[in-house]
Amino acid sequence: MRSAVLRVGPVSTRFAPRAVLAGLLITLVAAATAVYSLTVGDYPLSVSEVLATLSGHGDRASEFAVYGLRLPRVLTALFVGMAFGMAGAVFQSLSRNPLGSPDIIGFTTGSATGALIGILLLGGGSLVIAGSAVIGGLVVAALVYLLAVTDGVVRPGQLVLVGIGASAVLASFNGYLLTRADLGDAMQAAVWLTGSLNGRGWEHAIPVGVAVALGGVAVLCLARPLDTLALGDDTAGGLGVPIERVRRALLIGAVALTAVATASAGPVPFIALAAPQVARRLTRSPDASPLVAGLTGAALLALADLAAQRLFAPVALPVGVLTAALGGVYLVWLLAAQRKAGRW
Amino acid sequence: MTILSARPAIRRASSSRRFIALALAGVVLLIAVVASVALGARPVPLGHVWAALTDYDGSSDAVAVRDLRLPRTLLGVFVGAALGVAGCLMQALTRNPLAEPGVLGVNAGAAAAIVSAMSFLGVTAPAGYVWFAMAGAGGAFALVYLLGGGGRIKESPARLAVAGTAVGAALTGFTSAVVLFDSTAFDQFRFWAVGALADRGMPVFWQVAPFLAGGLLLAASIGPALNTLALGDDQSRSLGSNPLVVRGTAALAAVALSAGATAAAGPIGFVGLAVPHAARFIVGADERWLMAFSALAAPSLLLIADVTGRVLGRPGELETGVVTAMVGAPLFIYLVRRLRVPA
Numbered sequence: 001m002r003s004a005v006l007r008v009g010p011v012s013t014r015f016a017p018r019a020v021l022a023g024l025l026i027t028l029v030a031a032a033t034a035v036y037s038l039t040v041g042d043y044p045l046s047v048s049e050v051l052a053t054l055s056g057h058g059d060r061a062s063e064f065a066v067y068g069l070r071l072p073r074v075l076t077a078l079f080v081g082m083a084f085g086m087a088g089a090v091f092q093s094l095s096r097n098p099l100g101s102p103d104i105i106g107f108t109t110g111s112a113t114g115a116l117i118g119i120l121l122l123g124g125g126s127l128v129i130a131g132s133a134v135i136g137g138l139v140v141a142a143l144v145y146l147l148a149v150t151d152g153v154v155r156p157g158q159l160v161l162v163g164i165g166a167s168a169v170l171a172s173f174n175g176y177l178l179t180r181a182d183l184g185d186a187m188q189a190a191v192w193l194t195g196s197l198n199g200r201g202w203e204h205a206i207p208v209g210v211a212v213a214l215g216g217v218a219v220l221c222l223a224r225p226l227d228t229l230a231l232g233d234d235t236a237g238g239l240g241v242p243i244e245r246v247r248r249a250l251l252i253g254a255v256a257l258t259a260v261a262t263a264s265a266g267p268v269p270f271i272a273l274a275a276p277q278v279a280r281r282l283t284r285s286p287d288a289s290p291l292v293a294g295l296t297g298a299a300l301l302a303l304a305d306l307a308a309q310r311l312f313a314p315v316a317l318p319v320g321v322l323t324a325a326l327g328g329v330y331l332v333w334l335l336a337a338q339r340k341a342g343r344w
Numbered sequence: 345m346t347i348l349s350a351r352p353a354i355r356r357a358s359s360s361r362r363f364i365a366l367a368l369a370g371v372v373l374l375i376a377v378v379a380s381v382a383l384g385a386r387p388v389p390l391g392h393v394w395a396a397l398t399d400y401d402g403s404s405d406a407v408a409v410r411d412l413r414l415p416r417t418l419l420g421v422f423v424g425a426a427l428g429v430a431g432c433l434m435q436a437l438t439r440n441p442l443a444e445p446g447v448l449g450v451n452a453g454a455a456a457a458i459v460s461a462m463s464f465l466g467v468t469a470p471a472g473y474v475w476f477a478m479a480g481a482g483g484a485f486a487l488v489y490l491l492g493g494g495g496r497i498k499e500s501p502a503r504l505a506v507a508g509t510a511v512g513a514a515l516t517g518f519t520s521a522v523v524l525f526d527s528t529a530f531d532q533f534r535f536w537a538v539g540a541l542a543d544r545g546m547p548v549f550w551q552v553a554p555f556l557a558g559g560l561l562l563a564a565s566i567g568p569a570l571n572t573l574a575l576g577d578d579q580s581r582s583l584g585s586n587p588l589v590v591r592g593t594a595a596l597a598a599v600a601l602s603a604g605a606t607a608a609a610g611p612i613g614f615v616g617l618a619v620p621h622a623a624r625f626i627v628g629a630d631e632r633w634l635m636a637f638s639a640l641a642a643p644s645l646l647l648i649a650d651v652t653g654r655v656l657g658r659p660g661e662l663e664t665g666v667v668t669a670m671v672g673a674p675l676f677i678y679l680v681r682r683l684r685v686p687a
Binding site for chain 1: 487491492503506507509510511512513514515516517518520521523524527530531534535537538539613614617618621662663665666667668669670672673674676677680681
């Protein structure tokens with residue numbers, strides 16, 4: 001059964017049971033990971049102690065461990081993962097390419113350039129780095145968008161190609177900056193470029209949380225027109241979708257989500273790319289809904305961060321190392337399993 | 345309009361237009377080769393350049409030309425041609441005009457192997473990296489190809505690209521973990537990662553030459569068959585070619601070319617994607633013309649970038665990989681805008 005209809009009085013909505021089931025399952029995985037992440041660390045807590053602390057019945061030490069250290073980090077992971085996952089889903093359906101991600105319009109390389117300038121030339125602290133990363137990303141995304149407009153129309157294909165060109169320029173500029181910098185600075189830049197959640201606090205969690213809430217609502221409102229756009233511009237236009245407006249709104253939403261997420265955690269690789277792919281396979285639908293992709297991203301990043309903290313403890317790896325490895329291996333496994341099942 | 349499923353609107357270019365384009369590309373390459381031998385960080389008068397080539401006297405000018413610039417130019421021509429043709433093959437194979445050697449895990453495999461060699465075995469010279477890079481690139485691509493469905497790519501060409509990205513990401517994770525813990529390896533790796541033609545010399549050239557030459561020959565041999573492949577497997581079979589064999593050969597050629605190029609010059613990404621793509625607008629979608637044109641245009645781009653880097657960076661130089669995108673990308677963006685790419 002591909003889709004079902006829910007009717008409550010005069011209101012009815014179409015939904016895919018499998019997607020709902022998959023979404024619930026992924027949420028469960030994310031929640032379990034989050035709770036488990038709250039229990040581990042230098043001051044171990046039991047699950048019941050964590051739940052007690054969360055409901056306001058914990059002692060001072062566990063309150064500090066949970067509210068002061070672990071919860072903001074876990075929430076940052078969940079929100080950042082969600083933001084990347086949703087943005088990735090939007091980009092993949094807009095560009096109609098499974099390799100689509102915010103990278104394709106140059107956002108990620110732009111933010112990396114911004115951050116490198118922040119670290120290497122301005123010698124800034126984390127606020128300067130986050131700020132210059134966001135500015136870099138937005139400037140490049142806007143530039144790519146403007147360069148891709150011909151006759152007042154943005155064709156997704158052209159957007160992708162211009163994005164690739166711009167990314168190539170910036171990537172080589174980034175390489176140049178890295179080779180000319182002093183080794184210590186370059187190492188610091190490399191850690192930022194990998195994406196890390198080490199030492200993230202409430203000041204990181206809250207902005208991403210707000211952005212995910214706002215951007216999430218916006219993207220979800222546009223999910224139906226996004227589905228319709230997948231039928232092709234002519235069909236979608238014929239069905240009454242204001243193509244250009246929807247596309248622009250989706251692009252802005254997805255870029256904003258990516259920007260805030262990048263500012264908090266750096267350009268954590270692969271979530272935006274893998275989350276929609278994984279969600280698509282879990283829901284067995286041709287296009288992943290941004291919501292399920294976002295939840296998948298959240299679960300993926302929370303899992304990866306847990307692994308990054310614990311695998312080589314007491315050394316905490318930057319989470320970016322793990323998202324790449326974990327996401328990559330999981331996708332490989334999925335592909336291999338499907339190959340065996342003869343699907344595809 | 346779809347980027348993925350459709351090969352971009354196949355426009356037939358008239359054959360006189362294609363001949364002119366090909367001839368022009370040849371002339372540009374010739375100029376680039378001459379410039380690459382004649383220009384450099386050390387100003388050598390043209391007369392001395394000629395003398396160094398015809399009548400080697402051991403002077404420092406002659407050494408610069410003969411022992412530094414000549415091998416470097418030779419390497420640039422081969423690496424460039426390899427990247428361009430490998431890009432064509434990858435795009436035909438995956439039916440994705442955004443495919444490039446890097447998408448299929450080749451660069452990530454080479455990087456992972458090289459970083460391991462640097463960090464665990466203490467290898468430091470380019471000639472020492474080459475075999476590691478080849479092995480890493482070949483291994484990664486083999487894995488990607490198997491996961492991507494082997495010869496059965498036709499059912500979903502996207503699968504190959506997804507497999508490549510997945511394998512690439514996992515390997516990149518490994519690479520960054522290694523370099524983040526080992527600053528000596530990071531220090532070497534950051535220079536390898538931009539991609540350069542400098543300081544390779546003839547030993548590196550001879551190490552990769554068999555792979556590059558073999559790959560180019562293989563690619564040339566399947567040009568017509570690749571064209572029938574674009575019509576779909578059934579059509580292709582009825583026209584007398586075996587799609588499985590053609591895809592296997594194309595994959596083999598692509599991996600030999602891109603692994604060889606990456607091993608020799610590092611990951612120079614943009615060339616393999618942009619040149620075949622731009623070529624499609626100029627000479628049409630015929631794979632034979634595409635590959636021939638790319639084999640001339642890609643080395644021109646690489647050599648022009650290399651010379652520009654040498655001239656701009658005086659008294660040192662800018663790495664080839666840095667300049668390639670700076671030179672090529674604006675041109676690419678211009679073409680995309682100008683030709684209203686129907687992707």
